[in-house]
Amino acid sequence: GAVVSQHPSRVICKSGTSVKIECRSLDFQATTMFWYRQFPKQSLMLMATSNEGSKATYEQGVEKDKFLINHASLTLSTLTVTSAHPEDSSFYICSATPGRYSNQPQHFGDGTRLSIL
């Protein structure tokens, strides 16, 4: 089945550090990838839709300069949290859908737990 790999699984760093999270589709091409943020005991909040070869589409309230998304190939999207602060601590999850058809399920990475000290 479709596999999405997300790396790293956990990051602990000091305030002011920039952190890059990678999301790879291992056995399929993903024109579109999604980045979510999940707070404890809450649902997933869509942050942005990452489109290969073009700019990401950010959801309302998500700072594009804070959360930089790059989707340079059909199998890799990266999320960079720039100058991270404690309030950015969260669980970040990416997902991807094979092909362009909306009836396909999204396949999720295992998430990255980001802790900013």
Next chain:
Amino acid sequence: AQSVAQPEDQVNVAEGNPLTVKCTYSVSGNPYLFWYVQYPNRGLQFLLKYITGDNLVKGSYGFEAEFNKSQTSFHLKKPSALVSDSALYFCAVRDISGTGANNLFFGTGTRLTVIP
């Protein structure tokens, strides 16, 4: 606008008993409906989907869900619960008639605990 409601934050069921996790949705057009399961510190795993056709959909690990258009519901069910089914379950909807047609909207999740 599209939305998903999971009215129960927590569902407890004894091992071996049938389980139901409820989900209702609201979309302006035709819905694509999905169920996902999340284990601690993991991403979401796809369980099943309804696109069209039979209202009863069978998925992974013995789970099934019934699409009810009149009640706008898509409840997740399993005839006999296992302790290993204990996890967080998310219902999601995609409105294929809108823009950003691949976006999923998630419910708030239901924590299922199967008691040995």
